[in-house]
Amino acid sequence: MMTKAYLINAIASTNRGILATETEKQVILAAIANLEDLNPTPRPVEAVHLLNGNWRLLYTTSIGLLNLDRIPLSKVGQIYQCIRVETNSVYNIAEIYGLPLLQGLVSVAAKFEVVSERRVKVKFERSIIGLKNLIGYSNPETFIQQIEAGKKFTAIDFPIKSGEQQGWLDITYLDNDLRIGRGNEGSVFVLTKA
Numbered sequence: 001m002m003t004k005a006y007l008i009n010a011i012a013s014t015n016r017g018i019l020a021t022e023t024e025k026q027v028i029l030a031a032i033a034n035l036e037d038l039n040p041t042p043r044p045v046e047a048v049h050l051l052n053g054n055w056r057l058l059y060t061t062s063i064g065l066l067n068l069d070r071i072p073l074s075k076v077g078q079i080y081q082c083i084r085v086e087t088n089s090v091y092n093i094a095e096i097y098g099l100p101l102l103q104g105l106v107s108v109a110a111k112f113e114v115v116s117e118r119r120v121k122v123k124f125e126r127s128i129i130g131l132k133n134l135i136g137y138s139n140p141e142t143f144i145q146q147i148e149a150g151k152k153f154t155a156i157d158f159p160i161k162s163g164e165q166q167g168w169l170d171i172t173y174l175d176n177d178l179r180i181g182r183g184n185e186g187s188v189f190v191l192t193k194a
Contacts, residue, residue: 004178007031011059011190016079018069020059028059032180032188036172043117044171044179051171052085054140055179055191062187065094068106074098080140081191088112090122091144095132103132108160109147112169121168130155140194 010028014020020028041047057079060066069076077095084090088111096104107128112120126147128135134154137143146153169189173180181189 004035004175007035007190008058014059015069016057016065016076017059017061018066018076025061029061029188032173032190036180039173041174044174045114045117045120047174048085050174050176051179052083054080054082054194056080056194057189057191059190060187062183062185062189068094068096071096071098074102074104077103080194081189082140082144084144087148089148091140091147093140093143105130105132105135105137105143105155107143115168118172119168119170121166123166124160126157126159128153128155128157130157 007028010024010031011017011020014024014028017025041050044051057065065076065079068079074096075098077097079095080091080093082091082093090110090112091107092110093105093107096106098104105128108124109126109128110122110124112122115121128147130153135143136146136153167184169184170182171179172182177193179189179191181191183189
């Protein structure tokens with residue numbers, strides 16, 4: 001039987017999926033499906049105490065996220081998804097590293113609406129893209145507090161029109177420190193509590 005440890009080991013050398021071979025992708029997807037069958041939290045959207053918090057991406061098949069590593073002269077650092085259940089907010093934050101003083105950040109703030117016991121509809125509201133030193137970024141927690149306080153950043157900071165960017169996410173596995181989700185574009189996400 002494929003376990004959580006098996007999945008973590010299988011994705012360890014793939015740099016969140018960027019370096020995964022086709023064979024590795026198949027093994028990982030099988031391990032994910034096996035773990036989803038063993039989901040200890042059958043109603044994950046209602047498990048607020050588990051869902052809430054900062055999550056770090058371990059693996060994805062999302063082309064949008066994987067393509068961030070193709071930005072010239074840069075590499076993707078940590079990618080976070082921070083969930084604030086009390087405000088129905090989710091913050092996606094990708095740290096970008098490159099030349100000295102050119103460390104950047106690509107982030108999207110969104111609201112989510114519960115659709116079922118495991119699905120949320122996501123409505124993207126704001127995107128912030130810029131250099132960490134101009135934004136004053138030090139960590140996801142402080143950055144989110146600044147966003148929630150209404151701070152306007154020295155960056156490409158713009159609202160996303162409500163009708164343009166929407167999607168959904170099924171939370172297919174959730175425990176104390178691991179979350180697996182499947183998105184509307186067919187992408188898979190494996191995250192660990194940060």
